[in-house]
Amino acid sequence: MLLLCLLLTPVAALAQPATDPTPPQFTDRTEERRFNSLVAELRCVMCQNQSLADSNAQIAVDLRREVLELMQQGRSDAEIKEFLVARYGEFVLYRPQxxxxxxxxxxxxxxxxxxxxxxxxxxxxxxxxxxxxxxxxxxxx
Known part of the structure; x- marks a missing residue:
C-alpha cells in the first residue's frame, strides 16, 4: 500500500488546474463586460469561496461556457441566475435573494x-x- 502511494505521488505533483482550451469568444465589448460582471456574481459550486471568474476548477470552466451560451441565446442575467439556482441551489449566488x-x-x-x-x-x-x-x-x- 505504501509503495502504491509513493508511486502515485509524482502523478499528483504534476496535476494542473483546469484551463479552458477554448477561451470565450465574445461578439462585442458589451457582451464581454456583461459576462465578466455576471460570472463575478456567481459562486463556484466546487471551490465554495471563489467566484466563477476566479476559479480554475473544471466545473467553473464548464459553467462559464454555459453562462456565455445562455447569454448568446438572449437570456437575461436574471434568467441565467434562475437557471443556475434551479440546478445548484441558492448557494451559487453570492448575494441570495x-x-x-x-x-x-x-x-x-x-x-x-x-x-x-x-x-x-x-x-x-x-x-x-x-x-x-x-x-x-x-x-x-
Missing part, C-alpha cells in the same frame, strides 16, 4: 446582536442593583 428560506442568513447576525445586547443589559442591571459599597474607614489611600 431575501426570502422565506434565506431570512435567517440575512437577518440572523442582527438578531444575534440584539439578543446579546439584551443579555448584556440584563447582566449589568443584575450586578448594579445591589447595595452600594460602604466606605472602609481603616483603608488608607
Amino acid at each position: 431575501v426570502g422565506a428560506r434565506t431570512w435567517l442568513l440575512w437577518f440572523g447576525p442582527l438578531l444575534l446582536l440584539v439578543i446579546g445586547g439584551v443579555v448584556l443589559a440584563h447582566v449589568v442591571r443584575q450586578r448594579g442593583g445591589g447595595q452600594p459599597v460602604a466606605d472602609d474607614e481603616d483603608q488608607e489611600w
Whole structure:
C-alpha cells in the first residue's frame, strides 16, 4: 500500500488546474463586460469561496461556457441566475435573494446582536442593583 502511494505521488505533483482550451469568444465589448460582471456574481459550486471568474476548477470552466451560451441565446442575467439556482441551489449566488428560506442568513447576525445586547443589559442591571459599597474607614489611600 505504501509503495502504491509513493508511486502515485509524482502523478499528483504534476496535476494542473483546469484551463479552458477554448477561451470565450465574445461578439462585442458589451457582451464581454456583461459576462465578466455576471460570472463575478456567481459562486463556484466546487471551490465554495471563489467566484466563477476566479476559479480554475473544471466545473467553473464548464459553467462559464454555459453562462456565455445562455447569454448568446438572449437570456437575461436574471434568467441565467434562475437557471443556475434551479440546478445548484441558492448557494451559487453570492448575494441570495431575501426570502422565506434565506431570512435567517440575512437577518440572523442582527438578531444575534440584539439578543446579546439584551443579555448584556440584563447582566449589568443584575450586578448594579445591589447595595452600594460602604466606605472602609481603616483603608488608607
